Amino acid sequence: xxxxxxxxxxxxxxxxxxxxxxxxxxxxxxxxxxxxxxxxxxxxxxxxxxxxxxxxxxxxxxxxxxxxxxxxxxxxxxxxxxxxxxxxxxxxxxxxxxxxxxxxxxxxxxxxxxxxxxxxxxxxxxxxxxxxxxxxxxxxxxxxxxxxxxxxxxxxxxxxxxxxxxxxxxxxxxxxxxxxxxxxxxxxxxxxxxxxxxxxxxxxxxxxxxxxxxxxxxxxxxxxxxxxxxxxxxxxxxxxxxxxxxxxxxxxxxxxxxxxxxxxxxxxxxxxxxxxxxxxxxxxxxxxxxxxxxxxxxxxxxxxxxxxxxxxxxxxxxxxxxxxxxxxxxxxxxxxxxxxxxxxxxxxxxxxxxxxxxxxxxxxxxxxxxxxxxxxxxxxxxxxxxxxxxxxxxxxxxxxxxxxxxxxxxxxxxxxxxxxxxxxxxxxxxxxxxxxxxxxxxxxxxxxxxxxxxxxxxxxxxxxxxxxxxxxxxxxxxxxxxxxxxxxxxxxxxxxxxxxxxx
Numbered sequence: 001x002x003x004x005x006x007x008x009x010x011x012x013x014x015x016x017x018x019x020x021x022x023x024x025x026x027x028x029x030x031x032x033x034x035x036x037x038x039x040x041x042x043x044x045x046x047x048x049x050x051x052x053x054x055x056x057x058x059x060x061x062x063x064x065x066x067x068x069x070x071x072x073x074x075x076x077x078x079x080x081x082x083x084x085x086x087x088x089x090x091x092x093x094x095x096x097x098x099x100x101x102x103x104x105x106x107x108x109x110x111x112x113x114x115x116x117x118x119x120x121x122x123x124x125x126x127x128x129x130x131x132x133x134x135x136x137x138x139x140x141x142x143x144x145x146x147x148x149x150x151x152x153x154x155x156x157x158x159x160x161x162x163x164x165x166x167x168x169x170x171x172x173x174x175x176x177x178x179x180x181x182x183x184x185x186x187x188x189x190x191x192x193x194x195x196x197x198x199x200x201x202x203x204x205x206x207x208x209x210x211x212x213x214x215x216x217x218x219x220x221x222x223x224x225x226x227x228x229x230x231x232x233x234x235x236x237x238x239x240x241x242x243x244x245x246x247x248x249x250x251x252x253x254x255x256x257x258x259x260x261x262x263x264x265x266x267x268x269x270x271x272x273x274x275x276x277x278x279x280x281x282x283x284x285x286x287x288x289x290x291x292x293x294x295x296x297x298x299x300x301x302x303x304x305x306x307x308x309x310x311x312x313x314x315x316x317x318x319x320x321x322x323x324x325x326x327x328x329x330x331x332x333x334x335x336x337x338x339x340x341x342x343x344x345x346x347x348x349x350x351x352x353x354x355x356x357x358x359x360x361x362x363x364x365x366x367x368x369x370x371x372x373x374x375x376x377x378x379x380x381x382x383x384x385x386x387x388x389x390x391x392x393x394x395x396x397x398x399x400x401x402x403x404x405x406x407x408x409x410x411x412x413x414x415x416x417x418x419x420x421x422x423x424x425x426x427x428x429x430x431x432x433x434x435x436x437x438x439x440x441x442x443x444x445x446x447x448x449x450x451x452x453x454x455x456x457x458x459x460x461x462x463x464x465x466x467x468x469x470x471x472x473x474x475x476x477x478x479x480x481x482x483x484x485x486x487x488x489x490x491x492x493x494x495x496x497x498x499x500x501x502x503x
Contacts, residue, residue, distance in 0.1 A: 096139065
């Protein structure tokens with residue numbers, strides 16, 4: 001059945017009420033009576049905030065309103081009652097947004113690459129198709145970093161996406177457009193992808209919830225660039241939402257038949273779980289130290305869990321985490337089972353024809369390169385990276401995999417920082433390029449992770465943490481996120497930053 005989704009209007013701000021109920025006029029506001037009005041409300045919100053945040057890069061508002069009118073007609077003609085529609089179309093009339101890297105029929109699919117500016121999707125990515133089949137109405141596609149391989153959503157085709165809590169801060173990447181549009185209250189739920197933290201980092205920076213599923217659960221087809229080498233085992237597609245309760249139904253629909261592997265309907269009693277806390281990676285010299293406010297926020301979660309649930313959260317140290325970046329980099333560049341090395345980033349930049357990073361850097365200095373500094377930098381670093389990981393790093397990876405799987409089992413949840421810093425200023429990640437390793441390591445390990453907001457810092461920026469579980473135990477971090485949302489308030493309205501009220 002459909003979980004609770006929020007309608008836009010002020011009278012519904014503090015109500016968790018499913019969109020199908022809204023469409024059936026079971027609301028406290030007579031002005032929101034139809035699916036068309038629900039969709040129009042979100043269109044209005046996008047038009048209000050998008051000039052500031054630059055998150056939605058191509059809309060399909062006219063088509064969305066037509067689809068909403070069809071929803072209204074379907075409801076009017078349905079004689080079986082609300083339950084029949086809710087069972088058959090659990091997302092009926094729910095507005096969604098989609099990362100531009102995914103194929104959405106009729107929408108661009110450039111991934112911020114100027115050479116792909118004319119590429120228009122003729123079909124839907126499988127995950128998007130499943131959401132549409134469940135009744136969801138896409139409003140448009142959102143910005144990402146060039147070729148989805150940087151933690152700031154910036155490219156020379158669409159420009160830079162801004163954080164709704166502070167327009168001078170980044171929205172994260174590569175699903176930063178989704179994070180920003182949802183965090184600003186202009187979308188209900190969204191579709192993101194994650195190969196190094198591209199769901200979780202934007203969710204963290206924009207104060208919303210997100211989930212990286214167990215590897216292999218959600219179909220990753222229909223994305224650009226396609227993964228190669230061993231990368232298909234690391235890439236994940238998942239939901240991004242303002243409200244924790246919306247993660248489960250989104251995941252269930254996006255996973256299709258594979259959702260049965262997750263036992264999402266099984267009840268979770270948090271008092272029967274084992275909780276562990278790791279405050280930092282152990283001190284890698286490549287990464288920034290964890291911000292004291294994030295360490296304190298994680299301590300507050302530990303204290304709250306222990307006080308409310310009567311459990312003991314065990315603080316642990318996992319020394320292999322210190323090599324997170326080296327492990328991620330080595331595995332991402334390793335050959336696949338067929339022995340073929342992954343497509344290089346320089347080849348992806350050239351659309352199949354390899355670009356020369358040094359030449360692009362020179363052109364960039366002259367202001368004539370079609371590529372961002374971040375993309376060029378990644379291509380330069382790649383030139384010096386071996387396709388064969390060192391034996392030491394392989395040992396660290398295997399040791400970490402065993403230790404975490406034994407630690408978590410089928411009833412463990414690990415608390416871990418989402419990122420060592422609060423949302424940085426624009427372009428600042430150039431100087432801290434390895435900080436994504438706090439999220440990237442779990443792609444390599446294939447573990448499910450839920451990103452959970454924990455209020456705001458003294459600067460007014462979102463705090464948060466990752467909730468990690470064993471393979472196929474996605475329901476455990478999802479249930480924990482529901483609890484933490486009630487305990488710490490979940491998503492916070494950033495509207496005052498705009499001088500506007502966002503709901």
